[in-house]
Amino acid sequence: MIWNEKFECAKPAELKQVQSDRLKKLVSCVYNNCKVMKDKFDKAGVKPDSVKSIDDIVRLSFTTKIDMRDNYPYGLFCTDQKEVKEIHVSSGTTGNPTLVGYTTDDLKLWSEVMARCLACAGAEPGDTVQNAYGYGLFTGGLGVHYGALEMGLRIIPMSSGQTARQLKIMQDFAPKIITCTPSYALYMAEEARDMGIDPKNGNWKIGVFGAEPWTEKMRGEIEAAWNMLATDIYGLSEIIGPGVAQECPNKNGLHIFSDVFYPEIIDPDSGQAVKEGQDGELVITTLTKQAIPLIRYRTRDIVSINYEKCRCGRTSPRISKIKGRTDDMIVVRGINVFPSQIEHVLLGIEGTEPHYQIVVDRQQHQLDEVEVLVEVNSKIFSDEVKKLEELKRKIHKEISAVLSISAKITLVEPKTIERSMGKAKRVVDKRQM
Amino acid sequence: MKIKQISIFLENRKGRLFDVCSLLGKHNINIRALNVAETESFGILRIVVNNPDDAVKKLAEAGFTANITDVIAVEVPDKPGGLAGILKVLNDEDVNVEYMYGFVEKATDKALMVFRFDNADRATAVLKKHDIRIAGEKEIKEL
Numbered sequence: 405m406i407w408n409e410k411f412e413c414a415k416p417a418e419l420k421q422v423q424s425d426r427l428k429k430l431v432s433c434v435y436n437n438c439k440v441m442k443d444k445f446d447k448a449g450v451k452p453d454s455v456k457s458i459d460d461i462v463r464l465s466f467t468t469k470i471d472m473r474d475n476y477p478y479g480l481f482c483t484d485q486k487e488v489k490e491i492h493v494s495s496g497t498t499g500n501p502t503l504v505g506y507t508t509d510d511l512k513l514w515s516e517v518m519a520r521c522l523a524c525a526g527a528e529p530g531d532t533v534q535n536a537y538g539y540g541l542f543t544g545g546l547g548v549h550y551g552a553l554e555m556g557l558r559i560i561p562m563s564s565g566q567t568a569r570q571l572k573i574m575q576d577f578a579p580k581i582i583t584c585t586p587s588y589a590l591y592m593a594e595e596a597r598d599m600g601i602d603p604k605n606g607n608w609k610i611g612v613f614g615a616e617p618w619t620e621k622m623r624g625e626i627e628a629a630w631n632m633l634a635t636d637i638y639g640l641s642e643i644i645g646p647g648v649a650q651e652c653p654n655k656n657g658l659h660i661f662s663d664v665f666y667p668e669i670i671d672p673d674s675g676q677a678v679k680e681g682q683d684g685e686l687v688i689t690t691l692t693k694q695a696i697p698l699i700r701y702r703t704r705d706i707v708s709i710n711y712e713k714c715r716c717g718r719t720s721p722r723i724s725k726i727k728g729r730t731d732d733m734i735v736v737r738g739i740n741v742f743p744s745q746i747e748h749v750l751l752g753i754e755g756t757e758p759h760y761q762i763v764v765d766r767q768q769h770q771l772d773e774v775e776v777l778v779e780v781n782s783k784i785f786s787d788e789v790k791k792l793e794e795l796k797r798k799i800h801k802e803i804s805a806v807l808s809i810s811a812k813i814t815l816v817e818p819k820t821i822e823r824s825m826g827k828a829k830r831v832v833d834k835r836q837m
Numbered sequence: 838m839k840i841k842q843i844s845i846f847l848e849n850r851k852g853r854l855f856d857v858c859s860l861l862g863k864h865n866i867n868i869r870a871l872n873v874a875e876t877e878s879f880g881i882l883r884i885v886v887n888n889p890d891d892a893v894k895k896l897a898e899a900g901f902t903a904n905i906t907d908v909i910a911v912e913v914p915d916k917p918g919g920l921a922g923i924l925k926v927l928n929d930e931d932v933n934v935e936y937m938y939g940f941v942e943k944a945t946d947k948a949l950m951v952f953r954f955d956n957a958d959r960a961t962a963v964l965k966k967h968d969i970r971i972a973g974e975k976e977i978k979e980l
Contacts, residue, residue, distance in 0.1 A: 780846045780879075780902050787844030787883055787906040787953065788935055789874045815879050817848050819900045 407523035407555070408516065411663040412718045416711075419719065422663050423458040426691035431455045431464070434697055437482040440475050441699070458666065461689060466675065466700045469497060472642065476500035480696050483507055488695050493541045494641040495740050495807065498748045504543070504641050505695040511550065513692060517647035517661050518551020524650040524659055524718075525635040526610045527581055529556035534574055536584035536592075537615065537738075538564040543645025544615050544738065548583045551647060557581070564588065564738075567595045578607035585738040586613040586622050586634070587771060593629035594769035608632040614639065614646060615738035617726050619837045623655075625769075636725060642701055643688050649723055654715050657722025664692050667721065668700070669709050672730040683708050685730050686723060704730045734831055736764055736772045741807055743830040746776060749802045753795070754784045759828050761821045762811075766835040774811040776803065779818050838971045839907040839957055841889040845882040846902040849875065857882060860899055866892045869980055870910075870951050872938035883938070885910070885951060887978050907957050910940070910972040911964060912947040919948070923969060930963040932956070942980050949980075 406412050414422065434441045435452040445452065448465050455463070472480065473496050481488070488505040496502045506514065527533070533552050537544030545563055552559045560579060562570055570592060574582075582589065589611060593603040608630050614637035626634040638658050639646035648665050649658035660667050669684040670677055678684035686703045706728040711721045734741050743762060751757045759779040766772045778784075778799065786792055796813045803811050822829050847853045854873070861868065861884075870885040886892045889905060896903040913919050927934060933955045940949040949972055954960035964971055 782897075782902050782904050785844070785846050785902045785904050787842065787881060787904065789876055789881060792879070792881070793876065815846070815848075817846060817853075817900070818902055820848070 405523045405528060406717060407520040411661070412520065412524075412659070412720050414663065414719055416719065419663060420458055423666055423691060424456070426663075427458050427461060427666070427689070428452075428455055430689070430691055430697055430699070434482055434699060438480060440471070440479045441482075461666065461668070461700065462677070464699050466687065466702050467698050468702050469502065469642070469704075472502050473497065473500045477503045480698075481505060482697055483695050490546075492543050492546075492641055492645065494543070495742065495745065497742045498744045502642060503696075504645070507694040510644075510693055510695050513664060514547060514644050514647060515550040515554035517644060517664065518547050519554040520551075520661060521637055521647055521650035522548075522551050522555050522557065522581070522612065524652050524716075525581070525612050525637075526633065526653055527555060527557060530558070531581055531609075532558040532560065532577060532579040532607075533581040533583060534560045534562055534570070534577075534579040536562045536564055536570060536582065536588060537646070542738075543639070543641045547639065547645035547647055548612070567592055568599070571596050571599065571601055574606060575601065580607050580609045581612065582608070582610075582630070582632070583612045583637075585615050586618040586626060587616065587737070587766065589613060589626050589634070590622065590629065590769045591771050593626075603629055604631040610635065612637050612650070616735040617837070619725075622837055638723065638726070640703060640705075642698060643690055643703075644693070648688070652714060652716040652718065656714065657710055657724055659714065659718050659720045660709075660723050662720055664690065666691050667709060667723065669707065672702075672704075672706075681708055681710065683724075683727055702730075704733065706730060732831060734762070734764060734833060736774055736807075736809055739807065739809055741774075741809065745806050746803060749799065749806055750778065753798060753802065758784060759818075759821050761828065761830060761832060763832045764835055766837075768836070772835065774809055775814055776811045777814050777816045777821060779821055780815050781818060838909065838961060838973050840885060840910050840951075840972070840974050840977055842906045842908040842951065842953070843884050843886065843889055843892055843896070844904050844906050845884070845896060847880045847882055849878055849880055853880075854882065856899075857896070857901065860895060861886065861892060864891070864895050866895070868941070869977055870938060870940040870949075872936070872951070874936065883936075883951075883953075885940070885977060887980075906953065909952045909954065909957060909960060909964070910977060911950050911952050912970040912972060913950050915946055915948045920950070926967045926969065927960070927963065932960045932963050940980070 432452045487507045490506045493501045535548045539545030596603040611634045623634045635651040638649040649660035666689040668687040672685040705726045707723040761777045763775040799813045867887045872883045874881045935953040937952045
């Protein structure tokens, strides 16, 4: 079903009018309520009333993750904290995490766009959904939850992990929809078979998989293992969390809800729009958000966009699956990891920054494993085994605390980490997806 | 009367011990005492050589992580209970031994052992107080 036909199937001219009206309102709201943003406008010499239509958006400055870090925690808010009803925190590149806040209307927006996603994937009111995205500060769990509530689904709020319990619950309640990371879907299928359960047995119809990049090959494997339609969902906590874009059963791109999340595809170097259909960095403006509205937020995700009307009837443009990143972020078990975070931990430990390398691997149908190789220089070296073991434990503990990921720490000899052009290669991704 | 031990970080990889030894041999550096502490993924090679400063320089040039640690070379009576006697003294005086190992050769009828203490100065004072002989750097060089 189409949850909100008015916007999802709007005629291009009508949609443009909505976007223009909303942008004008947004710009004046941001200018009048957020000092940091006002300064940005003034610096660029842009007056809010000079923005007359959505086409004028290109005159506005970009917002980046650095802006979010530098203005942590409250610098980018446009509302009083009393209006903020929920906050979530995700990983930052270093130091400060990224804070996102929601007013009551923002939470309504989140419920609305997530309901659009679930409906877009094929859910109908009354269906049962097993939500295996993590609940908590991570936006995945609660985002799906709010959308499912809005849609009128029966929700099993499993959160992530506890695989044996997930499998028991799904046998007992025969949900139609599963929501989790695609790698966890494959992992669960493997565990089910090991326990003598055929994952295909059940009432499965749809999977809504996201929070990490995945391939068509993985889609085929998931669909075969679970006998379901596997769809891709896109979102990022800075914008709203999950609910920014979603595939319909045609599996031909993710419908981005451009009446509220206005997309642009740019050349990451020049900042100029790329030709329609070409790969570029996805930039999003949150047209109606209140607490932290973002203007031209650089997602760093590389996609292409297609404005043609879809066979499903929606006119909302479709972005491709994420084709890469314009920064060095990697996604491990649905968690965003920046090499700079690991660098920060190492720098904090012995006041020295040893060379390091992050190796990410995934055995077939298993979860991602992270290994951090740390070159032992003479500052951190000790003649005593216990001191080196303690150093390993300390690095492990601090990386776990910062990333919420348990990484294997391996001490290696100097110069064993490959360097290209004098610069060490920070990430080796061995995952077969 | 501390002497210099060289500690070298080694990954648990085939041939690494050989690489260190052949490098030292090539530069005419003689190993007097040697010990390897190993863990699942890495090892620490500890050696006493005739020319420690030169050895560290050569090792660093070859890309090894090598540090100098102060250790004490203690004369141990080469007879049953000889080492136990010394350890009893240290134990009674509450001196903690991090690790220890033997020299390859011995100068007299006494064996020579390397001791790594958590507090080398206090250990030296205790050993002296109990008339336990410690070998100096010059002596080690002439072994």
